[in-house]
Amino acid sequence: MTEIKDQSIQTFLDELGSKSATPGGGSAAALMGAQGAALVSMVCRLTIGKPKFVEVETEMQEVLDKAEALRSQLTDLIKSDIDVFARLMSKYALPKESDEEKALRSDAIQEVLKDATDVPLQCAYACLKTIELGKIAAEKGNPGVVSDAGAAVMAAYGGLKSSALNVYINAGSLKDKVYAEAKLAELEQATKDIDKVVDGIYQTVKARL
Amino acid sequence: MTEIKDQSIQTFLDELGSKSATPGGGSAAALMGAQGAALVSMVCRLTIGKPKFVEVETEMQEVLDKAEALRSQLTDLIKSDIDVFARLMSKYALPKESDEEKALRSDAIQEVLKDATDVPLQCAYACLKTIELGKIAAEKGNPGVVSDAGAAVMAAYGGLKSSALNVYINAGSLKDKVYAEAKLAELEQATKDIDKVVDGIYQTVKARL
Numbered sequence: 001m002t003e004i005k006d007q008s009i010q011t012f013l014d015e016l017g018s019k020s021a022t023p024g025g026g027s028a029a030a031l032m033g034a035q036g037a038a039l040v041s042m043v044c045r046l047t048i049g050k051p052k053f054v055e056v057e058t059e060m061q062e063v064l065d066k067a068e069a070l071r072s073q074l075t076d077l078i079k080s081d082i083d084v085f086a087r088l089m090s091k092y093a094l095p096k097e098s099d100e101e102k103a104l105r106s107d108a109i110q111e112v113l114k115d116a117t118d119v120p121l122q123c124a125y126a127c128l129k130t131i132e133l134g135k136i137a138a139e140k141g142n143p144g145v146v147s148d149a150g151a152a153v154m155a156a157y158g159g160l161k162s163s164a165l166n167v168y169i170n171a172g173s174l175k176d177k178v179y180a181e182a183k184l185a186e187l188e189q190a191t192k193d194i195d196k197v198v199d200g201i202y203q204t205v206k207a208r209l
Numbered sequence: 210m211t212e213i214k215d216q217s218i219q220t221f222l223d224e225l226g227s228k229s230a231t232p233g234g235g236s237a238a239a240l241m242g243a244q245g246a247a248l249v250s251m252v253c254r255l256t257i258g259k260p261k262f263v264e265v266e267t268e269m270q271e272v273l274d275k276a277e278a279l280r281s282q283l284t285d286l287i288k289s290d291i292d293v294f295a296r297l298m299s300k301y302a303l304p305k306e307s308d309e310e311k312a313l314r315s316d317a318i319q320e321v322l323k324d325a326t327d328v329p330l331q332c333a334y335a336c337l338k339t340i341e342l343g344k345i346a347a348e349k350g351n352p353g354v355v356s357d358a359g360a361a362v363m364a365a366y367g368g369l370k371s372s373a374l375n376v377y378i379n380a381g382s383l384k385d386k387v388y389a390e391a392k393l394a395e396l397e398q399a400t401k402d403i404d405k406v407v408d409g410i411y412q413t414v415k416a417r418l
Contacts, residue, residue, distance in 0.1 A: 005219040009240065010284065012218055017247035017280060019254040025360030028244045031218065032364060035237045038226035045228040071226060075219065147378055151234030151371035155241060158367030161411065162360035169356055169418050195408070202370065209378050 004079050026081030026120055029162035030074050033127040036134060036156030037071035040064075043137040043149045056140045063133050070126050070133070074159070077126070080119045081166075088112045106175075113174050117183055120166035127160035128190060135201050143208050150205035157198045164191065213288050235290030235329055238371035239283050242336040245343060245365030246280035249273075252346040252358045265349045272342050279335050279342070283368070286332045290375075293328045297321045315384075322383050326392055329375035336369035337399060344410050352417050359414035366407045373400065 004012065004023065012031075016023050044064035047053045053060070091112050094105040131153050138149035167187055174180040213221065213232065221240075225232050253273035256262045262269070300321050303314040340362050347358035376396055383389040 005222075006217045008215045008217055009221055009287070010214040013214075013243050013247045013280065013284060016244060017250035017254075017277070019251070021255075021354075024251065024354070025248060025357040028248060028360050028364055031244065032241060032367060034222055035225060035240065038222045039234060039237060041226035042228070042233060045226075046230075068226070071222065075222060078218070145230075145233070147371075147374040148234040150374045151237050151367075154367040154370045155237055158241060158363040161363045162356075165356040165359045165414060165418065168415065172418065199404070205374060206377065209374065209381065 004082065005075050022082040022085050023078070024081075024085075025162050026085070026123070026166045027078045029120065029127070029159045029166070030077035030081060030123050031159075032155045032162065033123060033130055033159030034071050034074035034078070036127065036130045036152045036154075036159060037067045037074055039148050039152035039155065040067040040130060040133045040137050041071065043141040043145050043152065046145050047137075047140075047142040050142065053140075053142060059136065060141065063136050067130065067133050070130050074123065074126050074130075077119065077123045081123075084112065084116045084119045088116050110175055113170055114176075114179065117167055117170040117174065117180070120163040120170070121183060121187065123163035124160050124167060124187060125190070127156045127163065128194070130156035131160065131194070131198065131201070135197075135204075138201055138205050138208070146205050146208045150202060153198060153201050153205075157194070160191065160194065213291065214284050231291040231294050232287070233290075233294075234371050235294070235332070235375045236287045238329065238336070238368045238375070239286035239290060239332050240368075241364045241371065242332060242339055242368035243280050243283035243287070245336065245339045245361045245363075245368060246276045246283055248357050248361035248364065249276040249339060249342045249346050250280065252350040252354050252361065255354050256346075256349075256351040259351065262351060268345065269350065272345050276339070276342050279339050283332065283335050283339075286328065286335070289328045290332075293321065293325045297325050319384055322379055323385075323388065326376055326379040326383065326389070329372040329379070330392060330396065332372035333369050333376060333396060334399070336365045336372065337403070339365035340369065340403070340407065340410070344406075344413075347410055347414050347417070355414050355417045359411060362407060362410050362414075366403070369400065369403065 044060045047060045091108040095101045096105050134153035171180040253269045256269045300317040304310045305314050343362035380389040380393050
């Protein structure tokens with residue numbers, strides 16, 4: 001089977017819009033984040049090597065390296081979301097006749113639910129880092145492509161908010177409440193000012209257009 | 210040459226992140242919008258035909274039809290952004306030696322700049338309509354996939370805000386200020402409450418998870 005990242009955009013969109021549960025919002029979130037990271041890279045590449053921007057060249061090279069690592073991670077997460085959902089469904093399909101079967105099935109579901117919480121959480125954090133890089137690109141990058149830095153931030157923001165929804169659902173089904181609460185608290189803390197931050201970057205971009 | 214929608218996701222992301230100016234934020238915006246529309250369709254398809262949701266079936270079918278039309282339009286806009294940019298660059302490359310050449314070149318640039326304003330404007334309006342459909346899907350669709358409706362709205366919102374930046378740039382270069390101001394005023398009017406609307410939908414989704 002063709003890996004999802006090797007599928008055409010048209011096929012991906014057709015499958016995203018189909019009755020099939022995957023790819024769904026989790027994969028779309030990862031693709032939004034990957035688009036954001038790619039756009040950060042583009043802005044860096046159109047800044048680096050130009051005499052006019054020599055003062056920020058070292059910083060832009062660092063941003064580029066980090067953005068490319070995030071893009072690779074986020075591209076992989078398009079598939080991870082599908083894989084963990086398939087694993088979860090296979091556990092829900094386990095027999096549940098006897099008490100022993102019921103207990104085994106429940107344990108198996110709970111184990112995969114931790115991964116199903118962790119995958120969108122990884123996506124959310126990668127999107128958050130992409131927003132931070134997009135902020136630097138928007139403030140210090142080539143102003144000729146500042147709108148692309150703005151689009152980078154909006155794409156990563158879409159990815160962040162979408163993946164957060166998947167964290168909330170899956171964490172909500174976890175019986176290990178201590179684990180779930182810790183993960184949610186961490187995410188809330190990391191994203192508490194993000195709406196304002198993103199709006200601020202957007203205004204910066206508009207002012208530099 | 211392979212049409213962009215028939216390229217693989219990996220190739221699209223590689224080109225988005227490359228030094229080449231296209232695909233850039235405009236194409237990414239259209240792809241975000243198309244992902245949003247696809248996710249609206251998915252929610253509709255997983256609502257329609259289930260006895261539990263029979264009361265909203267007619268409305269969900271209408272939403273599905275509109276979402277599929279928007280998905281098709283937004284998928285086409287991924288390419289339109291690249292095409293109009295190429296046309297614009299070809300006009301900038303026209304000779305500018307004599308006064309006559311300068312005048313012809315300027316007129317040619319201005320003519321394409323209207324299209325370069327119109328393409329992201331179409332994208333912005335299609336994303337706006339996708340947000341409206343996503344709101345219905347989030348409020349009335351199958352709650353089992355409400356997070357996908359939330360992701361749909363966040364994707365379309367990212368597309369809207371990103372394409373708006375491209376409208377601002379290109380409208381700003383238009384010499385026909387009356388035309389430019391009219392287009393900008395229309396967009397501002399259509400999107401004036403969108404940040405609050407989207408935040409409201411997001412809270413609705415979180416509450417239905």
